[in-house]
Amino acid sequence: MKQPDYDETALKEAVESEPPKLRLINRAQLSWQVGDVERLIEGDHAARAIWDLVGRLDLGQFVTSIGSVQGQAGRPTFDPHLLISLWLYAYSRSISSAREITRRCEYEPAFQWLTGLEIINYHTLSDFRIRHQQALDELFTQVLGVLSCEGLIALERVVHDGTKVYANAGRISFQNKRRIEEHLEAARQQVAAMEDPMVENSDARRRKACERARREREQRLNNALSEYERIRAAKRPGYNQTNKQKTGVSISDPEARVMKHSMAGCALSYNVQVSTDTASGIVVAIDTSQTAPDYEHLVPAAKQIEKRIGKMPKQMVVDAGYTSRENVLALHQYGVEMFGRSIETDGRVQQRFARCGVTHGFLPGAFQFDVNTNIFVCPEGKVLTPRRPEERPGRTMVRRYQVVFSFLCK
Structure with a gap:
């Protein structure tokens, strides 16, 4: 056998002395890529189902408000079919921020498929949702109508509940009238300064963005001042004399109200009411309120279900926060059980009474009411007569329970 004409020992030493030859990744290079948009997501993806569903709905209310038309000057606008589908798919992923949707359009396949690889500005998404709030509500009704026609909503039993x-808005945004007026005056001065032709700004795009932001801030402050007057008018007489720091409004979210949370303290919040069909798990009614008590929202929820689907549910299941004589009678009148x-018997309510020093024998059910004389009789036989009016400004009280706390023993 012929011997090799090179020295194996020398070759081994040479290999060991040199670094290995590796194929490195270069992420700084630019490249062109060819891709099929239709293959970004699977055929049974939720984004495709949402796109097809929105295509079956009547979007005439969204199209008629578009000012840019064929043959006239103006930039084309995005198809309402696309914007609605984006919002619906984002909601299905628990995304409610327009900025987050814009960010995901850059990399997430489902959003890229919906937009055809285009990036939609978050201002466009946000303005569309605000401008077409009424039309979107009607769209929700159409979706429920389609589901009802397909037999997916039976309304045999509906569960209703609310959550804060x-x-x-942060706690620091809660301001009184004097501070709101100071912020408003400063915002007006800033807007006036931007309109001064003597003010130089080399970046025109940045200048426009700042102008928009400051004008939006001025508008929020004007809304905050209006909301403050509404809140002050709803307070009972003499409230501002002893609780000045509690009469205020948020300058970043003027429509929010201070509410007590079950697992935390008070905070600027909204009361969201949701009705769900138990058989299908589909939300059939939803509403956002500025009032904290839950019992006021049960009957309006039942009416909203009838308006959207065309019939009342047979049964509604609620917690103790909705239990009142008025709600029982009203739902019975509509044929709802x-x-x-x-x-x-609710433990949480008994705990609240106990903290106030009310024992079990003196709970509201132990008091007897005489309709003819408009008096209550306590468990010890003493007569209680009205002390305060039955209606408090800004809140509708259930008469039977309000008078229990508003009567004094003779």
């Missing part, structure tokens, strides 16, 4: 949702825990 934190507003997008109400299931709710009695207030007297």
